[in-house]
Amino acid sequence: MEPITAVIVGAGHRAMTYASYAKEHPEALKIVGVADPNPIRRKMVAEKYNLPPENCFSSAEELALRGKIADAVINGTMDKQHVPTSLPLLEAGYHMLLEKPFSTNEEEMWELVRAAKKYNRHVAICHVLRYAPFYAAIRKLVLDGEIGEIVNIQTTEHVSYHHLAVSFVRGKWNNKQACASSMLMAKCCHDLDLIMWMKSGIAPSKVASFGSLSQFKPEKAPQGAGKRCLVDCKVEQECLYSARKHYLDEPDRWGMYVWELLEDIENPTLEDKERSLKTDNPHGRCVYRCDNDVVDRQSVIIEFEDGCTITHNMIGGTARPSRSIHLIGTLGEIQGTLEDSKFVVRKIDPRPGCEYTEEVHDLNVTGDMHGAFGGHGGGDLRLIADFCQFLQGGTPSISSTTINDSIYGHLVGFRAEEARLEGKVLSIPKLESMLGEK
Numbered sequence: 001m002e003p004i005t006a007v008i009v010g011a012g013h014r015a016m017t018y019a020s021y022a023k024e025h026p027e028a029l030k031i032v033g034v035a036d037p038n039p040i041r042r043k044m045v046a047e048k049y050n051l052p053p054e055n056c057f058s059s060a061e062e063l064a065l066r067g068k069i070a071d072a073v074i075n076g077t078m079d080k081q082h083v084p085t086s087l088p089l090l091e092a093g094y095h096m097l098l099e100k101p102f103s104t105n106e107e108e109m110w111e112l113v114r115a116a117k118k119y120n121r122h123v124a125i126c127h128v129l130r131y132a133p134f135y136a137a138i139r140k141l142v143l144d145g146e147i148g149e150i151v152n153i154q155t156t157e158h159v160s161y162h163h164l165a166v167s168f169v170r171g172k173w174n175n176k177q178a179c180a181s182s183m184l185m186a187k188c189c190h191d192l193d194l195i196m197w198m199k200s201g202i203a204p205s206k207v208a209s210f211g212s213l214s215q216f217k218p219e220k221a222p223q224g225a226g227k228r229c230l231v232d233c234k235v236e237q238e239c240l241y242s243a244r245k246h247y248l249d250e251p252d253r254w255g256m257y258v259w260e261l262l263e264d265i266e267n268p269t270l271e272d273k274e275r276s277l278k279t280d281n282p283h284g285r286c287v288y289r290c291d292n293d294v295v296d297r298q299s300v301i302i303e304f305e306d307g308c309t310i311t312h313n314m315i316g317g318t319a320r321p322s323r324s325i326h327l328i329g330t331l332g333e334i335q336g337t338l339e340d341s342k343f344v345v346r347k348i349d350p351r352p353g354c355e356y357t358e359e360v361h362d363l364n365v366t367g368d369m370h371g372a373f374g375g376h377g378g379g380d381l382r383l384i385a386d387f388c389q390f391l392q393g394g395t396p397s398i399s400s401t402t403i404n405d406s407i408y409g410h411l412v413g414f415r416a417e418e419a420r421l422e423g424k425v426l427s428i429p430k431l432e433s434m435l436g437e438k
Ligand SMILES: NC(=O)c1ccc[n+]([C@@H]2O[C@H](COP(=O)([O-])OP(=O)(O)OC[C@H]3O[C@@H](n4cnc5c(N)ncnc54)[C@H](O)[C@@H]3O)[C@@H](O)[C@H]2O)c1
Pocket: 009, 010, 011, 012, 013, 014, 015, 035, 036, 037, 038, 041, 058, 059, 060, 061, 076, 077, 078, 079, 081, 085, 099, 100, 101, 126, 127, 128, 186, 376
């Protein structure tokens, strides 16, 4: 079988992660081109995948003008570029692996859904957690009816203090206007997608939400705090968010975000990094004095048409990063935490002396959750493997999605944010009627 050929569109951290699959599995995936306005990244990709100059483009739009040079594109541009870059590429004939959130508002979302349908392209959204063995095993048990009809789901996402700081306080998802995504969509569209997946076939009907930016704002700055940790802060040594502690003492953690401005230096030294944090690097700023406006905590409540109730809690600034899920069904429950790589299935057992049975499922995806199949609990590379297999004519896995499978998760996310801002409960229209109208 011939490998799927693909062009990397937006040669950032995400697209390069998926593309790396081609190195290990040349029988499944071959990278044949790149489109990115950043010449350093273009050159890096061209060297890595031995690309001819005529297959290196300065934008998605330029690639689309050339026409179809591969089966698919891996679109890893930033959130607000997803729809504008995808539309011409779908028209030009490409199937697409597209990063989440696939759009930043409802209007754009429908534009892309319509285009995928009109040109009959396979568009898979990078909901990598569906591929993490932890969630795939839970989904299988739900599908097999092990816990009966799901009546309630509780999910949480604890965004650790260092992740929150690097992405949502100092980093590129910190400001709704600049990034165009809310915190909920940028971070928890995975959790919303998992909820929709667990309830597949049953529609969400209502949503409400509370949350705010409460911690990382000027009023909360300790006395003596400056504007830059390494320049004018008198309390840097005691601060839990010191840029020195986060980025110089741990130079590899979040390096792809923190040292982006140093990409033109081949091997930046610690001195280069310190200089950068002292001058123009956004990650050198005091966490209490940034241009962030996205929430640092948010709760979402959803009701489904069958009466099932859901809560999702996102809490930023926690000691340990973690995602947990608790599904309660009419026969029993499933409860676990992704980072523990284990979940428990409990079933009602009314026999004398029993009350319930309990079985622990250990997925054995250990360590830093990156392992042989990439980040997100092993989901990253399983997702690209499944995408290639689907395009090669193989049977899709239970985690496989088309763009239509991602609509409810996005719709609930957009409306939850609107509900939070307006203090309302909003209804979710039925997909069948919307697809008909659109
Ligand atoms: N699936 C996940 O779990 C997950 C995790 C993190 C981030 N993401 C998402 O992945 C996406 C990419 O994040 P990243 O950190 O890799 O981004 P990045 O900023 O590192 O990369 C984006 C690249 O797109 C390029 N670009 C800009 N305009 C372009 C155009 N018109 N045509 C082609 N390329 C263009 C930029 O030059 C840049 O190199 C974001 O939407 C983010 O929300 C997903």
